[in-house]
Amino acid sequence: MTAERVFDLSTHTVRELNQALHDVAGGTPSRFKVVNAMGDHALAVGIDAAVQVEIHGHVGYYCAGMNKHAVVTVHGNAATGLAENIMSGCVRVKGNASQSAAATGRGGLVVIEGDASARCGISMKGVDIVVHGSVGHMSAFMAQKGRLVVCGDAGAALGDSIYEAELYVRGKLADLGADCEEKEMTAEHRASLGILLREAAVDLDPGEFRRFGSARRLYHFNIDHADAY
Amino acid sequence: MHGKPPGLIESALFDRDVIHEIQRAATEGIYDIRGWGAKRRLPHFDDLVFLGASMSRYPLEGYRERCDTNVTLGTRYAKKPIELKIPITVAGMSFGSLSAQAKEALGRGATAVGTSTTTGDGGMTPEERQSSKTLVYQLLPSRYGMNPDDLRKADAIEIVLGQGAKPGGGGMLLGQKISPRVAAMRDLPPNIDQRSACRHPDWTGPDDLEIKIRELREITDWEKPIYIKVGASRTYYDTMLAVKSGADVIVVDGMQGGTAATQTVFIEHVGIPTLAAVRQAVEALTELDMHRKVQLIVSGGIRTGADVAKALAMGADAVSIGVAALIALGDNSPALDEQYKAIGSGAGYYDDWQAGNDPAGITTQNDELAARLDPVLGGRRLANYLRTLTMETQIIARACGKSHVHNLEPEDLAALTVEAAAMAGVPIAGTSWIPGRPF
Numbered sequence: 001m002t003a004e005r006v007f008d009l010s011t012h013t014v015r016e017l018n019q020a021l022h023d024v025a026g027g028t029p030s031r032f033k034v035v036n037a038m039g040d041h042a043l044a045v046g047i048d049a050a051v052q053v054e055i056h057g058h059v060g061y062y063c064a065g066m067n068k069h070a071v072v073t074v075h076g077n078a079a080t081g082l083a084e085n086i087m088s089g090c091v092r093v094k095g096n097a098s099q100s101a102a103a104t105g106r107g108g109l110v111v112i113e114g115d116a117s118a119r120c121g122i123s124m125k126g127v128d129i130v131v132h133g134s135v136g137h138m139s140a141f142m143a144q145k146g147r148l149v150v151c152g153d154a155g156a157a158l159g160d161s162i163y164e165a166e167l168y169v170r171g172k173l174a175d176l177g178a179d180c181e182e183k184e185m186t187a188e189h190r191a192s193l194g195i196l197l198r199e200a201a202v203d204l205d206p207g208e209f210r211r212f213g214s215a216r217r218l219y220h221f222n223i224d225h226a227d228a229y
Numbered sequence: 230m231h232g233k234p235p236g237l238i239e240s241a242l243f244d245r246d247v248i249h250e251i252q253r254a255a256t257e258g259i260y261d262i263r264g265w266g267a268k269r270r271l272p273h274f275d276d277l278v279f280l281g282a283s284m285s286r287y288p289l290e291g292y293r294e295r296c297d298t299n300v301t302l303g304t305r306y307a308k309k310p311i312e313l314k315i316p317i318t319v320a321g322m323s324f325g326s327l328s329a330q331a332k333e334a335l336g337r338g339a340t341a342v343g344t345s346t347t348t349g350d351g352g353m354t355p356e357e358r359q360s361s362k363t364l365v366y367q368l369l370p371s372r373y374g375m376n377p378d379d380l381r382k383a384d385a386i387e388i389v390l391g392q393g394a395k396p397g398g399g400g401m402l403l404g405q406k407i408s409p410r411v412a413a414m415r416d417l418p419p420n421i422d423q424r425s426a427c428r429h430p431d432w433t434g435p436d437d438l439e440i441k442i443r444e445l446r447e448i449t450d451w452e453k454p455i456y457i458k459v460g461a462s463r464t465y466y467d468t469m470l471a472v473k474s475g476a477d478v479i480v481v482d483g484m485q486g487g488t489a490a491t492q493t494v495f496i497e498h499v500g501i502p503t504l505a506a507v508r509q510a511v512e513a514l515t516e517l518d519m520h521r522k523v524q525l526i527v528s529g530g531i532r533t534g535a536d537v538a539k540a541l542a543m544g545a546d547a548v549s550i551g552v553a554a555l556i557a558l559g560d561n562s563p564a565l566d567e568q569y570k571a572i573g574s575g576a577g578y579y580d581d582w583q584a585g586n587d588p589a590g591i592t593t594q595n596d597e598l599a600a601r602l603d604p605v606l607g608g609r610r611l612a613n614y615l616r617t618l619t620m621e622t623q624i625i626a627r628a629c630g631k632s633h634v635h636n637l638e639p640e641d642l643a644a645l646t647v648e649a650a651a652m653a654g655v656p657i658a659g660t661s662w663i664p665g666r667p668f
Contacts, residue, residue: 041440045448046448080437085375100430103430161424218422220421
């Protein structure tokens, strides 16, 4: 059993925490516990190792930004830009997340057990995002790759200007953004969604979700679609 | 009586160029998109002259007495500031808009003379990292290809808020240039028109940006200088806010700055000339007592050593070139005139860099065309050009009695037009009058 290192942010600096996380040798399993997070920004960013990080308290902007390999759990709420540009690993928030959660994420899994605010998954590029609650407006804006799963409701303009990402919504949908349309939910989609829900520890039937994706009408400029731009 | 008969009087408002554009838009149903920067005549460095030394100041001997050109960028917070041998850098241009050969040539040329190149909207290629000794990695709104490994490999990070050709606008790469490799780097399907965002996805103002910069510094252990690049518009306030946000270096790109693909209406009608932007940026830095502490890089229409010297005299720490670097590689070469004509242009006019069919092999992803550019020869040409710019800058600095190009100052300049005097904040030649300022 690897010893757990504890960082109390009432006595340690964010710099000390992040440097310790960056100094973990590749492949060495390590556990970190962070207490008194107190809304500090840029906690546990730029990790490139298979470490486990448990953060107790609310976190500020960009927690677990650009994460690789690590499993980061926030026992609290998260401010703007949670797990922005995540590459791999898993970031889980027990509470709610503010806007731009998992923005531009390129891989890995982000789980928000509460609600996520506006622009969840903006410009996502391969990350899987599972939100137990609801998401705000303009979520999955310009989403390129990956999956956004909303177990609650989705706000206005979901998937505006979407590319090839897949969106799943279980609750009410305010409306869809430009070039986003409902897609057929096949058995294959239900099966892969079921696997993702289990990874995110969500006990729901994939059959309760609707699927959305790109209508691909804006992939090439057409003057007759000018009102959609 | 002389003059044109009534039937041959051209409208000043609707001249033949305007008529052509209206009829082209009516036929094609799309605005004109092109590369390059503003092409119309604007107040520029040409409207300034240097006051060479004579009785009151003595000059330095050309080719004999030292006139240093080195510059250090990122001294405010970065543990590892960048040391350049010359104050002329190569601006951000993406792999995607440029061929891999062109990117390699830029890296070779810049490295040969001890200066930096910059990535672009599309990420960092291994070839680029290998060919550029000093490489600035751009963090753009699209975040195409963004990853922490490349952040750590970079020598500096440039947060791009905008560019001079289109302040307030996002990027654009048309489908014909989205090759499989470009598409993979950007996580996009091949061959589609790609629209880059105009705003960053995870911050919206200077307060957020300050926190974003802190995140980037934490990820890279506070080693890398962090630049903020803005397109010139409200440059005074943008500079103030960039300093407040924690930038090490500010890059100001005037409206003459180049683009790979932007609407002509945007290029020609949004933003302010470089000349005005330099003065505003320097004023803001000076008021904050941050001039020379936060370094200023100026771009947009730098062509000669005279342009470099004038930008430095106005207070810039370095300049950046884009269009001129491509021309040095061979863009718009008269030797290719027939091939430019075959695609509806001509040497000296070609600006369809968005189209991907560049006969010079520079602004293309077509393998056959790209192979025409020899990166070694291209690198040599760029190095020749950069050395020429540097020597021209030194010639002027020595003539003004300066032992370092950074010792050039506004007092060494005079303006030839009222507009340039007002924008640059230097007096009309032969007077002590600066428009808008008390005598």
